Amino acid sequence: MTDLTSLTIAEARAGLANKSFTARELTDAHLAAIEAARVLNAYVLETPDRAREMAKAADEQIGKGEGGPLAGIPLGIKDLFATRDIRTTACSKILGNFVPPYESTVTSQLWRDGAILLGKLNNDEFAMGSSNETSCFGPVVNPWRREGSNTHLVPGGSSGGSASAVAALLCMGATATDTGGSIRQPAAFTATVGVKPTYGRCSRWGIVAFASSLDQAGPIARTVRDSAILMRSMAGHDPKDTTSVDIGVPDYEAAIGKSVKGMKIGFPKEYRLDGMPAEIEKLWSEGAAWLKAAGAELVDVSLPHTKYALPAYYIVAPAEASSNLARYDGVRYGLRVPGRSIGEMYESTRAGGFGDEVRRRVMIGTYVLSAGYYDAYYLRAQKVRTLIKKDFEDCFAKGVNAILTPATPSAAFGVGEKGGADPVEMYLNDIFTVTVNMAGLPGIAVPAGKDAQGLPLGLQLIGRPFDEETLFSLGKVIEQAAGRFTPPRWW
Amino acid sequence: MSVDATTVRRIAHLARIAVSEAEVPHLQGELNAMLAFVEQLSEVNVEGVEPMTSVTPMEMKKRADVVNDGEIADDIVRNAPATENHFFLVPKVVE
Numbered sequence: 253m254t255d256l257t258s259l260t261i262a263e264a265r266a267g268l269a270n271k272s273f274t275a276r277e278l279t280d281a282h283l284a285a286i287e288a289a290r291v292l293n294a295y296v297l298e299t300p301d302r303a304r305e306m307a308k309a310a311d312e313q314i315g316k317g318e319g320g321p322l323a324g325i326p327l328g329i330k331d332l333f334a335t336r337d338i339r340t341t342a343c344s345k346i347l348g349n350f351v352p353p354y355e356s357t358v359t360s361q362l363w364r365d366g367a368i369l370l371g372k373l374n375n376d377e378f379a380m381g382s383s384n385e386t387s388c389f390g391p392v393v394n395p396w397r398r399e400g401s402n403t404h405l406v407p408g409g410s411s412g413g414s415a416s417a418v419a420a421l422l423c424m425g426a427t428a429t430d431t432g433g434s435i436r437q438p439a440a441f442t443a444t445v446g447v448k449p450t451y452g453r454c455s456r457w458g459i460v461a462f463a464s465s466l467d468q469a470g471p472i473a474r475t476v477r478d479s480a481i482l483m484r485s486m487a488g489h490d491p492k493d494t495t496s497v498d499i500g501v502p503d504y505e506a507a508i509g510k511s512v513k514g515m516k517i518g519f520p521k522e523y524r525l526d527g528m529p530a531e532i533e534k535l536w537s538e539g540a541a542w543l544k545a546a547g548a549e550l551v552d553v554s555l556p557h558t559k560y561a562l563p564a565y566y567i568v569a570p571a572e573a574s575s576n577l578a579r580y581d582g583v584r585y586g587l588r589v590p591g592r593s594i595g596e597m598y599e600s601t602r603a604g605g606f607g608d609e610v611r612r613r614v615m616i617g618t619y620v621l622s623a624g625y626y627d628a629y630y631l632r633a634q635k636v637r638t639l640i641k642k643d644f645e646d647c648f649a650k651g652v653n654a655i656l657t658p659a660t661p662s663a664a665f666g667v668g669e670k671g672g673a674d675p676v677e678m679y680l681n682d683i684f685t686v687t688v689n690m691a692g693l694p695g696i697a698v699p700a701g702k703d704a705q706g707l708p709l710g711l712q713l714i715g716r717p718f719d720e721e722t723l724f725s726l727g728k729v730i731e732q733a734a735g736r737f738t739p740p741r742w743w
Numbered sequence: 744m745s746v747d748a749t750t751v752r753r754i755a756h757l758a759r760i761a762v763s764e765a766e767v768p769h770l771q772g773e774l775n776a777m778l779a780f781v782e783q784l785s786e787v788n789v790e791g792v793e794p795m796t797s798v799t800p801m802e803m804k805k806r807a808d809v810v811n812d813g814e815i816a817d818d819i820v821r822n823a824p825a826t827e828n829h830f831f832l833v834p835k836v837v838e
Contacts, residue, residue, distance in 0.1 A: 353818035452799045465798060494804050495797075563781040574758060581759070583831050585822035594834045595759075603761035611760055615770070616777050618758040619746070628744070629781070634794035636787050641795065675773055676780045692798030717799065 256281040257421040258738075261325055261478040264424060268314055268324045275314065275324030279307040279368055282326045286370065286422050291743050294417040296331050296389045297339055298371040306368040313366060322485055323366030328423035330414050331372040332379055333359050333469075334458040338369075342460040343387035344377045346580045346605025348587045356458025357490045358427060358469045365485045370423050374413030377607045378577065379434055379462045382681040384412025385667065386609040394442060394664050395420040395739040399706035405664040408438030408681070414472045415442040419739055425473040425482050429459060431466045432565055433660075433685025436697035439472055440659035440710030443699040443737035445479045445727065446472045448685075450718045451692035452497035455490030463572035464495075466565075466689040475736065476698060476727040480504035483720065499718065507721035508728050513547030515722070518647055518655040522558035523684060525661060531703045532658045539656055539700055539711040542733035543726065553652060555643040560636050561687040566679060567620050567633035568690075573610075574617030580605060612675060641691040648716050654726055657684050659697040659710035688714050696723040700734045708737050744782070745775045 256278050259267065267273055283300050303326065310324040334340045334352035341347040355363075363369070376386040383406040384392040394407040394416060407416040411428035415438035418426050428435040430448035439446025447470040454469040461467065471482035484505065489498040519540060524533070540550050582588035582601030589604045591597035606614065620629035647655065661683055671678030688695040693714055700711040711730055715723045746754070751771045755762040762770065816829040825832035 350822050353815070353821055450799075452801070491804075491806065495799070495801075497799060497801065498804075557787070560784055560787055563784050566777060566781055567784075578759075582824060583833055584819075586824070588824035591834060594836050596761075597834055598759045599756075599761035602759055606760065612770070612773050612777070614758050614760065615751075615754050616774055619750075619754045619774070622754070622757060625744075631794050632784055632787075632789060633781075634796075635789040635792040636784055637795040637798075638792050639787065639789070641798070674776050676776055679780070690798075 257285045259424070260475050261424050261473065261481050262475070264325060268319070275307040275310040275368065276304065278324060279303050279326050279370070282370055282423060289420055289422055289743050292393045292395060292416050292420055293390055294374055294392055294413045294420065294422055295328065295371045296341070296343060296374045296413065299338060299369055302338065303368050303370050306363070310366050310368060320364065320366035321481070322362060324368065325366070325424050326368040326370045327362060328370050328373045328414060328417045328426040329359055330375050330411055330427050330429060332375055332429050332460045333427055334460070335359055335369065335372065338372065340372065340460070341388070342378050343375050343389055344605065344607065344610065345388045346587050346602070347585070350585050354458060357455035357492060358459070358486045361485050361488065362427070367485070373417055373426055376410035376412065377610050378460065378573070379410035379429055379431055380573070380609050380613055381409040382433065382437060382678050383670065384409040386607055388607060391667050392416045393667070395743070396442060396664060396707055397742065404667045406441070406667055408441035408664065410434040411438050411472060415439055415444050415446070418442070418444045418472050418474055420743070425471055425478055427469060427486070428472045429467055429469050430689065431462050431569060432689050433682035435470050435472060436685045436695055436712055437660050437681055439697040441664040441708065443708035443739070444472050444474060445476050445699070446470065446697045447479045447483055447720065447723070448688060448695045449483065449487060449720055450694045452495050453487050453694070453718065453720070455488070455493040455496045457490055457492040461576040463569040464576060465572060466569060476724055476731045477505060477508045480508055480724045497718070502721055504721060504724055507724040510725040511547065512543065512725050512729055515548040515653040515726070516651050517543050517548045517550050517726070518553035518652040519550050520553050520555045520558070520655055520657060522555050523657045525683070528661055529703070532661065532709060535701045535709050535711065536656070536658050539730055542730055543656065546729045548726070551652065553647045553655065555647065555687070557636065557639045557643050558687055561640050561690050562679060562683055564633040564636040564640065565686045565690060567629050568637060570613040570617030571621050571630050572617070574614045574621065577610070577614055609675070637690050640687060644691045644693060653716070654722055655714040657712045657714065659684060659712040663703045663705070663707035663709055684712060693717060694720045694723055696727045698727045698730045699737050700730055702737065745778055746771060
């Protein structure tokens, strides 16, 4: 039964429907795989009892022919999503043993549709990081290794636990969140599919907030189809999130296999960086050729403000984070470090509870919002953000359906290799993904090839607002041409 | 622009994060690396450009002004480090 974990969601759905196996068997196979893969540190909390309870309920529903679209499908949940009565920490010491008395909207919709919770997945502290090394539970290990090497590589971040668990067959799919690339970059590092939906597509309610104007939830899965299946359950209007958009959720799966003939695909010259590895350049051209062969038309486009997206992001995101994280004061929940006065208690609690990266971002955010600097930094960055969005609007106005770019400027790197001396070195990981968040657009990362060391590389497609369907259709073309990539099991 | 040690201490205080004297030079270096990185934004011509306030063009939704929640005091104090009855306990604020 161990190979049950290697099924896709679509295959498992069929197997459950025709009674080839039960949800309980599928769940037990995953729980055993999780236990055998603790060296990867992908899960920060395993919930086997809850999983078996949910599997029992799913089997009953399937038996009665009343199973939902995800009935019996075991998933992992990023520890940024509040799960009722199950510890939720954002992988920060400051949340301590926080046990939410409520459920995030996105996860509640997954349970509504019959999915099973296997446990909570590791991530960078408060989703701030690109390597999953800032988690208070320690780094996650990528199931991929360089050929002939035992060096532990990072899975990317911030959704590193989600990406690693999906790639290593420790869940059939996972929830993730993306503020500057946190779904797409780890997906690219682990040969998984990651979807960052349009801003407003998925409710943010019950997700620990990082930068509210950029945060968006989405799935990580092993195939484009699986990601479309998960998206349908995760998306939808929620009155509890004022930025959630009130439009219907299409059947994303129906977009898989749809013809892309005649679609115009933008090829932006600004994404060609000096010093970019030749392999990535080659992969990018290959991706263009695959889409062309499927009948799409490739057009050169210009997004002139691309290079300013990352610096503008490093003003906007920390500014919003400094405001969102003001709530961690040691009074209502989480860690408290005692002090003689209330002020001393606040300062000691926050010093003791926040890790280095979070402290750095809260401080820079506080600075750019402070009197005398607001106009020079924050206001200017928000104006640049308008220009970045306009670049995309101009491009789409010319009839471009989607834009093709590399997902990351490199393959996965070693644990402890980057960002030690200069935090900016780590930030550069998100150079191709961050523009999408700044403009509120949907993006998908699809595995497309390997580098000379045998590590996976991904391509990114950027779509028009609320046109995730086109991304699924195009993503499927890339997947079909590139094939799927599975890491050899060493753990 | 760059920050000096005094500014680092001021920012830490505004952010309500205790910072020891020994940490100041290190933090100053990190913050200045970030400020140097964002400096390139000064070369963008932003004249006449509206700052972004909402990434999706939509009107702010308003909900009906009705009470639809409450009576959950137990839930609210459940995760607090120190409580008494349904109150959060903090160090003395008023003498």
